[in-house]
Amino acid sequence: MFGLEVGLLILLLFxxxxxxxxxxxxxxxxxxxxxxxxxxTNSLQPWTAVTWSGICNFVGVLTGGIAVAMGIxxxxxxxxxxxxxxxxxxxxxxxxxxxxxxxxxxxxxxxLPASSSHTLIGSILGVGLAxxxxxxxxxxxxxxxxxxxxxxxxxxxxxxxxxxIVLMYILRRTVENKAIFKEPPKKQAPPLWxxxxxxITCTLVSFFHGSNDGQKGVGLVMLILISIVxxxxxxxxxxxxxxxxxxAASLHVLVSSLDTTRLSKEAKEAITLVSKELGEMExxxxxxxxxxxxxxxxxxxxxxxxxxxxxxxxxxxxVGQEDTKAIEKDMERLNAFTNYAxxxxxxxxxISLGLGTMIGWKRIVRTIGxxxxxxxxxxxxxxxxxxxAASTIGLATGLGLPVSTTHxxxxxxxxxxxxxxxxxxLQPKTIRNIAMxxxxxxxxxxxxxxxxxxxxxxxx
Numbered sequence: 001m002f003g004l005e006v007g008l009l010i011l012l013l014f015x016x017x018x019x020x021x022x023x024x025x026x027x028x029x030x031x032x033x034x035x036x037x038x039x040x041t042n043s044l045q046p047w048t049a050v051t052w053s054g055i056c057n058f059v060g061v062l063t064g065g066i067a068v069a070m071g072i073x074x075x076x077x078x079x080x081x082x083x084x085x086x087x088x089x090x091x092x093x094x095x096x097x098x099x100x101x102x103x104x105x106x107x108x109x110x111x112l113p114a115s116s117s118h119t120l121i122g123s124i125l126g127v128g129l130a131x132x133x134x135x136x137x138x139x140x141x142x143x144x145x146x147x148x149x150x151x152x153x154x155x156x157x158x159x160x161x162x163x164x165i166v167l168m169y170i171l172r173r174t175v176e177n178k179a180i181f182k183e184p185p186k187k188q189a190p191p192l193w194x195x196x197x198x199x200i201t202c203t204l205v206s207f208f209h210g211s212n213d214g215q216k217g218v219g220l221v222m223l224i225l226i227s228i229v230x231x232x233x234x235x236x237x238x239x240x241x242x243x244x245x246x247x248a249a250s251l252h253v254l255v256s257s258l259d260t261t262r263l264s265k266e267a268k269e270a271i272t273l274v275s276k277e278l279g280e281m282e283x284x285x286x287x288x289x290x291x292x293x294x295x296x297x298x299x300x301x302x303x304x305x306x307x308x309x310x311x312x313x314x315x316x317x318x319v320g321q322e323d324t325k326a327i328e329k330d331m332e333r334l335n336a337f338t339n340y341a342x343x344x345x346x347x348x349x350x351i352s353l354g355l356g357t358m359i360g361w362k363r364i365v366r367t368i369g370x371x372x373x374x375x376x377x378x379x380x381x382x383x384x385x386x387x388x389a390a391s392t393i394g395l396a397t398g399l400g401l402p403v404s405t406t407h408x409x410x411x412x413x414x415x416x417x418x419x420x421x422x423x424x425x426l427q428p429k430t431i432r433n434i435a436m437x438x439x440x441x442x443x444x445x446x447x448x449x450x451x452x453x454x455x456x457x458x459x460x
Contacts, residue, residue, distance in 0.1 A: 011090050022100050025101060041198055042189050050358050060211040092131070094456050125446050126449030130451075163388045171380050194383065205389050206357075211393075222341055231295040234299045235305075236338070248281045248282050255327075270312070305338050388412045389408045
């Protein structure tokens with residue numbers, strides 16, 4: 001299988017199993033974000049809710065694209081992504097998987113709605129930092145991408161909290177039926193119209209959770225495949241190599257013709273490097289119709305595309321709009337060869353997330369439904385918090401940014417409680433525990449993955 005020796009094949013299969021386990025844990029860890037409101041408002045029975053949520057998560061992964069997945073992959077430094085030593089790559093993958101699963105299971109056990117997104121990203125940052133320290137490399141992490149992702153993770157829960165308060169205020173002013181602001185009668189379904197809204201918002205949160213969080217699992221599997229079987233998965237061999245050569249040549253001509261007289265020294269150096277990498281790419285791509293790209297050249301081409309992508313981002317800041325659009329057009333086609341995921345990877349992660357969604361959901365559901373606020377969750381609170389969460393996650397997915405479904409929805413629930421009876425309506429102990437998990441997730445996962453990476457590098 002994949003032409004690997006037995007020992008490496010076993011490690012590959014083990015890593016793929018662990019990636020599925022991470023996504024499975026992610027499923028039951030984050031299921032509460034979608035189903036807590038419909039369960040605590042009696043809109044759906046628990047098993048009906050989690051089964052439906054699992055199906056929607058499954059569909060979300062299948063249709064969510066790969067923009068978020070590639071954002072996860074590209075967090076790591078280029079040198080680590082194309083390390084020729086497969087055992088170093090195995091150490092990286094094992095450190096990522098173990099640290100993410102350990103923290104996710106720990107917070108789930110204590111019923112804390114911590115973020116799987118923070119956990120995975122922290123694990124990636126930890127491995128990148130450890131790699132940089134061990135190799136005296138300044139480029140330990142793609143800090144530009146890390147800053148972009150960090151900002152989205154920071155802003156999204158604040159957005160969920162504040163917008164939910166605004167939405168609750170609008171509902172109180174516009175909805176005449178005040179029953180939706182009262183505690184739901186026990187074992188009694190809500191009015192049909194509010195029940196439909198709650199089921200729709202549950203569906204949307206589940207779907208967008210799959211399309212965003214599911215992509216993180218896809219990105220994790222691609223990291224495994226690129227790291228352990230680079231000659232097979234470094235670039236998408238399904239695409240026409242002629243197109244790769246055409247756009248490489250087109251970009252080469254374009255970059256070479258740029259007027260450098262008004263460009264900075266950094267931009268000039270970027271142009272020189274891009275021209276060099278494009279020249280190497282053109283030589284590595286065979287021109288004969290029946291000749292495929294040599295396996296050992298595929299990793300070089302991936303490296304070239306990653307470096308070109310980084311350098312063209314510098315060039316685009318200083319050239320005209322017309323040249324920028326032309327560069328982006330060629331780069332989009334080149335990136336298609338590295339930013340991809342085989343169908344079987346997406347299906348595997350879809351099944352893992354969907355099955356995980358149906359198991360182990362009670363701990364977090366209880367925290368979100370009962371312990372964030374002092375009063376019982378009302379119809380209006382459930383609908384407004386989930387509507388804001390679905391909108392936020394859907395927008396982030398469209399922009400290719402990973403966000404925390406957990407933090408967005410739990411902050412939305414908190415916002416709805418504050419909107420109902422003020423800050424005194426929050427349970428301080430629960431809010432403190434959630435905030436502590438939020439604060440600790442990144443540093444703990446960074447430290448844990450960095451330590452594990454060093455240990456695995458020493459063992460392997």
